[in-house]
Amino acid sequence: MAAPLTLLLIVAVTIRAVLFRSSLAELISERVEVVSPLNAWKRVVEGLALLDLGVSPYSGDVFHETPLMIYLFHFTVDYAEIVFMVSPYFVDCLSCLLASLDRAKIFRKQKYALESDRYPADCLELLRSPKEMFYIPLKVAMFYLLNPFTILSCVAKSTCGLNNAIIALFIFCTLKGSALLSGILLALATYQSIYPLTLFAPALLFFLQRLYIPVNLRRSSFWCFTLQYAFIYVGSLVVITGLSFFLLGSWDFIPSVYGFIFSVPDLTPNIGLFWYFFAEMFEHFRLFFICVFQINVFFYTIPLSIKLKEHPVFLIFMQIAIISIFKSYPTVGDVALYMAFLPAWSHLYRFLRNIFLVSCVLLACSALFPVLWHLWIYAGSANSNFYYAITLLFNFGQILLVSDYFYAYLRREHHLTHGLYLKKKDGTEATLVLK
Amino acid sequence: CCQRHPGSVDQFQEELVIRPLHSGDIYASFQFRTLWDTDFLQERQKVSHYRLFPKSLGQVLSKFSVRELHISFTQGFWRTMQWGQPFIPSPPGAELWVWFHDTVSDVDGNWKELTNVLSGIFCASLNFIDLTNTVQPSASFKPLGLGNATDHRFLRYATLPREIVCTENLTPWKKLLPCGSKAGLSVLLKSEKLFHSSFHSQAVHIRPVCQDEQCTSKAWELRQTLNVVFDLYTSGQGKKEWSLFKMFSRTLTEACPLATSSKVYVDITDNPEGELFELSPATPLLSQAVVLGDRRTYSVFDLTRAEMFGQLRSLNLLLRWKGDSGDMLRPLLHAERYVAGFGLQTGEIHTVIYNNHPYRAFPVLLMDSVPWYLQLYIHTLTVTSKSRDNKPSYIHYQPAKDRHRPHLLEMLIQLPPHSMTEVTVQFERALLKWTEYTPDPNHGFYVGSSVVSALVPSMVAMNTNFTQDQPLFSSFVPVKEESSYFVRVYTEPLLVNLPTPDFSMPYNVICLTCTVVAVGYGSFYNLLTRTFQVDEPSLPLAKRLANLIRRIRGVPLLA
Numbered sequence: 001m002a003a004p005l006t007l008l009l010i011v012a013v014t015i016r017a018v019l020f021r022s023s024l025a026e027l028i029s030e031r032v033e034v035v036s037p038l039n040a041w042k043r044v045v046e047g048l049a050l051l052d053l054g055v056s057p058y059s060g061d062v063f064h065e066t067p068l069m070i071y072l073f074h075f076t077v078d079y080a081e082i083v084f085m086v087s088p089y090f091v092d093c094l095s096c097l098l099a100s101l102d103r104a105k106i107f108r109k110q111k112y113a114l115e116s117d118r119y120p121a122d123c124l125e126l127l128r129s130p131k132e133m134f135y136i137p138l139k140v141a142m143f144y145l146l147n148p149f150t151i152l153s154c155v156a157k158s159t160c161g162l163n164n165a166i167i168a169l170f171i172f173c174t175l176k177g178s179a180l181l182s183g184i185l186l187a188l189a190t191y192q193s194i195y196p197l198t199l200f201a202p203a204l205l206f207f208l209q210r211l212y213i214p215v216n217l218r219r220s221s222f223w224c225f226t227l228q229y230a231f232i233y234v235g236s237l238v239v240i241t242g243l244s245f246f247l248l249g250s251w252d253f254i255p256s257v258y259g260f261i262f263s264v265p266d267l268t269p270n271i272g273l274f275w276y277f278f279a280e281m282f283e284h285f286r287l288f289f290i291c292v293f294q295i296n297v298f299f300y301t302i303p304l305s306i307k308l309k310e311h312p313v314f315l316i317f318m319q320i321a322i323i324s325i326f327k328s329y330p331t332v333g334d335v336a337l338y339m340a341f342l343p344a345w346s347h348l349y350r351f352l353r354n355i356f357l358v359s360c361v362l363l364a365c366s367a368l369f370p371v372l373w374h375l376w377i378y379a380g381s382a383n384s385n386f387y388y389a390i391t392l393l394f395n396f397g398q399i400l401l402v403s404d405y406f407y408a409y410l411r412r413e414h415h416l417t418h419g420l421y422l423k424k425k426d427g428t429e430a431t432l433v434l435k
Numbered sequence: 436c437c438q439r440h441p442g443s444v445d446q447f448q449e450e451l452v453i454r455p456l457h458s459g460d461i462y463a464s465f466q467f468r469t470l471w472d473t474d475f476l477q478e479r480q481k482v483s484h485y486r487l488f489p490k491s492l493g494q495v496l497s498k499f500s501v502r503e504l505h506i507s508f509t510q511g512f513w514r515t516m517q518w519g520q521p522f523i524p525s526p527p528g529a530e531l532w533v534w535f536h537d538t539v540s541d542v543d544g545n546w547k548e549l550t551n552v553l554s555g556i557f558c559a560s561l562n563f564i565d566l567t568n569t570v571q572p573s574a575s576f577k578p579l580g581l582g583n584a585t586d587h588r589f590l591r592y593a594t595l596p597r598e599i600v601c602t603e604n605l606t607p608w609k610k611l612l613p614c615g616s617k618a619g620l621s622v623l624l625k626s627e628k629l630f631h632s633s634f635h636s637q638a639v640h641i642r643p644v645c646q647d648e649q650c651t652s653k654a655w656e657l658r659q660t661l662n663v664v665f666d667l668y669t670s671g672q673g674k675k676e677w678s679l680f681k682m683f684s685r686t687l688t689e690a691c692p693l694a695t696s697s698k699v700y701v702d703i704t705d706n707p708e709g710e711l712f713e714l715s716p717a718t719p720l721l722s723q724a725v726v727l728g729d730r731r732t733y734s735v736f737d738l739t740r741a742e743m744f745g746q747l748r749s750l751n752l753l754l755r756w757k758g759d760s761g762d763m764l765r766p767l768l769h770a771e772r773y774v775a776g777f778g779l780q781t782g783e784i785h786t787v788i789y790n791n792h793p794y795r796a797f798p799v800l801l802m803d804s805v806p807w808y809l810q811l812y813i814h815t816l817t818v819t820s821k822s823r824d825n826k827p828s829y830i831h832y833q834p835a836k837d838r839h840r841p842h843l844l845e846m847l848i849q850l851p852p853h854s855m856t857e858v859t860v861q862f863e864r865a866l867l868k869w870t871e872y873t874p875d876p877n878h879g880f881y882v883g884s885s886v887v888s889a890l891v892p893s894m895v896a897m898n899t900n901f902t903q904d905q906p907l908f909s910s911f912v913p914v915k916e917e918s919s920y921f922v923r924v925y926t927e928p929l930l931v932n933l934p935t936p937d938f939s940m941p942y943n944v945i946c947l948t949c950t951v952v953a954v955g956y957g958s959f960y961n962l963l964t965r966t967f968q969v970d971e972p973s974l975p976l977a978k979r980l981a982n983l984i985r986r987i988r989g990v991p992l993l994a
Contacts, residue, residue, distance in 0.1 A: 030780070030781070042812065045814050046812050046813065046814050048814075049813055049814035050813065050832075050834065053813065053830060053832055055832060055833070055834065059833070059834055059836075060833075060834020060835055060836065060842075061807070061810070061834070061835060061836055061837040062810055062812070062834060265837050265838070266837065266865070267865070267866045267867070267868065268865065268866060269866060269934075273948050273951060273952065275866070276936065276944055276948070277944055277945065277948045278868070279866055279867075279868055279869055279936045280869050280936055280937075280940055280941040280944040280945070281868070281941070281945070282941065283868075283870060293952075296952060296956075300959060303959075303963045304959075304963065306963075307962075307963050325955070326952075326955070376779075376934070377778050377779045377780050377934060378777065378778040378779075378780075380779075383935075383937050384866075384934065384935070384936045384937055385937050385940065388944070392947055392948070392951050395951055396951050396954060399951070399954055399955040399958065400958075403955070403958035403959060403962065406958075406959070406962050407962055410962060410967070411967060414966075414967040422969055424969060424970075424971065425971070431969075431970045432967050432968070432969060432970065433967070433968060433970045434961055434962070434965040434966070434967060434968075435965055435966070435967075435968045
């Protein structure tokens with residue numbers, strides 16, 4: 001395992017180094033699919049330049065990074081390339097590690113279930129064998145490092161890579177079982193962009209499962225642990241926010257960063273659903289639809305947590321996917337994060353229904369994005385509707401992908417409890433439907 | 436009601452300067468000045484008796500506690516390289532800058548009301564001036580009149596480059612004059628000729644001034660200026676021969692009776708012996724003045740003397756060219772601006788400033804006000820002179836806030852002698868909400884002119900003495916020192932295209948986006964609320980009806 005992993009790392013470093021030094025680097029860092037007003041490198045440099053001029057970076061509407069980013073980049077702006085090269089490896093090594101952690105956990109669970117005869121006889125082929133799971137960490141690493149989306153995001157020096165690293169570190173600490181670190185890192189991830197707040201529920205469920213505390217609202221042990229974890233999380237969030245206040249001595253960063261994420265004033269085109277919707281919105285309904293779209297990101301948490309309370313790792317994957325699709329300024333870096341976890345569910349392949357359609361849609365859209373952007377902005381022969389259509393299709397493809405994996409997961413769970421080959425009352429082969 | 440505050444004397448002066456330009460065009464500059472020693476800002480006694488000073492402006496000054504007001508409406512762009520420096524510079528479109536008194540507590544509120552009131556007085560759409568195009572320059576617009584306030588919180592500056600000037604603006608402007616358009620020099624102001632020109636600019640400047648050298652008493656000065664440049668080919672029919680009748684289709688018949696002085700100056704500096712052009716009627720009166728760093732000689736026609744008008748009671752100045760004029764003296768300071776780049780995503784603003792002085796370097800103050808929808812990136816700002824980096828010694832940058840205020844960039848740049856300095860800054864174009872576009876969005880959006888202000892070294896010693904009978908054109912800008920004179924150069928306004936959404940699509944967009952969100956919601960809802968069940972096929976309708984009947988009869992049901 002070490003040798004293929006090393007080879008993979010070398011290949012990935014080479015690709016990125018070549019792209020960094022070529023003329024494509026500047027082209028990529030201007031692409032709206034790869035950078036957004038929240039995480040563009042150009043804006044970080046602009047913020048630092050404003051700080052040098054003696055003007056607060058938050059006094060204008062150009063800089064929307066958190067103060068800790070200013071801290072970080074103030075010292076490393078000359079070594080920015082190295083920072084951005086390192087972060088995907090960080091993410092990737094972590095994903096690797098957590099895939100292997102997950103694997104160990106799965107094996108343990110399967111062993112217990114087998115020994116307790118919980119599985120029906122004919123679904124032994126659904127169980128995951130060590131042999132097939134051996135290469136999953138490597139596949140996860142490959143899916144992340146060699147994903148064109150990640151490479152583009154890294155070469156563009158978008159701070160999305162750093163956000164992904166924090167989220168990956170958080171998942172790693174959660175799977176390792178350290179509640180303190182997990183709480184702190186979740187607070188850091190929430191501080192960077194609000195949406196990882198929804199990852200609190202899956203992390204909590206994971207810890208409860210690990211500590212064998214049943215998820216019962218009437219039990220005091222449940223509340224005891226929940227409050228502890230919430231306290232760690234909220235406490236670290238308060239500390240980090242306080243530190244940010246002391247950096248520039250003002251609370252300006254709150255409306256500039258969080259107010260910006262929530263109220264979506266900047267309508268720069270991106271791969272998300274917000275920009276054109278609010279460009280064409282009647283002023284009267286703007287607040288209403290902002291609330292609707294933002295609630296849309298958060299409100300899947302509780303139902304999903306209820307349905308998937310036995311499966312927190314899959315829940316984490318679902319939450320990250322939902323955040324990446326429905327957030328206000330998504331970029332391909334966010335898409336790459338949840339796509340990296342897809343090899344961990346490779347055993348669901350037999351139950352996926354639309355995988356061919358989805359992959360075709362996503363590939364076609366990724367190819368069409370730059371073409372239609374060029375036609376709109378540079379050639380002038382298309383208009384914004386063309387780019388908007390591809391945005392819609394891309395998000396539709398992502399939604400289809402995520403719901404397909406969800407369907408496959410639920411179906412496998414159903415088969416594990418009821419048997420793989422189901423028969424109707426008269427003995428003929430049955431079909432399974434959702435009712 | 437007729438009680439006049441003792442000593443509240445007002446006087447009115449009018450003058451016209453005619454300057455032939457080297458390109459064959461002719462430049463006419465009217466100035467009408469009313470001086471009134473009164474105090475609008477006095478709390479105790481409201482001014483109520485207006486004689487020469489227009490009441491509408493006086494009431495505006497006292498209501499909004501205005502200390503200085505400068506408003507100009509310009510059609511066309513002043514070509515510095517061909518025409519030299521104007522007496523009163525102005526940018527294309529409308530420009531308004533006001534210094535408020537430091538007793539004002541809510542400057543923004545006063546500014547908003549002031550722009551609306553002025554919009555009514557001048558029949559112009561100054562109500563488009565709001566906080567999104569108003570800036571507070573820190574150094575470029577110091578008070579031109581009395582006042583030592585340097586707190587730029589009381590200064591407001593705004594331009595409307597898109598504003599068009601027409602007869603509708605000229606008429607209320609003429610109404611503010613004491614003699615209206617009935618007598619004196621203002622009879623020449625006929626709109627059909629004035630707007631058929633290369634450049635037309637009318638302005639109103641109000642400021643407090645000193646009455647004498649020691650500044651023991653103060654007065655309010657109202658100057659109405661009108662600068663017009665008539666083109667050789669469109670107005671002059673190609674013939675190098677100009678007369679008042681040809682320019683204005685009127686001749687002068689009398690001086691304004693309310694004026695203490697009414698003069699016409701013709702610039703004959705390039706024509707000392709009369710070899711270049713011939714001026715008739717000839718006049719023995721000559722005057723010399725140092726203006727814009729040069730000593731110029733003028734033939735003076737004093738309209739208060741009745742013999743000026745001759746037997747026909749009309750004065751028509753005639754200039755007939757005999758020979759070709761030589762090269763023009765290059766203006767010492769000149770600036771240009773343009774947008775570079777392609778596509779609707781990014782661009783670059785280039786401002787080029789020329790210092791044509793052969794051996795002296797001098798600093799200039801460059802002020803740029805860029806609307807918020809062009810997001811400037813100040814880290815890309817480069818200033819190069821003679822292909823070397825030239826770091827500005829003072830940079831004041833206020834970044835824009837979306838939909839609240841524009842960018843303001845002020846820099847003090849030292850221009851090396853005989854050089855070209857280029858200032859470049861990159862910007863990104865924003866996509867606006869569909870209601871924020873102008874009715875013709877593909878026309879583009881205007882960016883107001885940059886202002887370059889400088890104290891240019893003068894070839895000739897400037898006159899710092901305070902004399903009451905100085906000609907108006909040389910006393911507009913206060914001269915503080917002998918060796919330099921103040922010059923303000925405005926660059927071209929820019930026209931920038933922004934990416935537009937499709938304006939016919941609001942309903943469609945809402946439907947389609949909500950559909951995609953609903954697809955997501957629907958799939959998740961199904962997966963969350965439904966469970967997997969083995970599909971038992973339902974009986975066909977006939978069998979179900981039969982089952983119903985069987986149930987009633989109490990007989991076993993069909994499978």
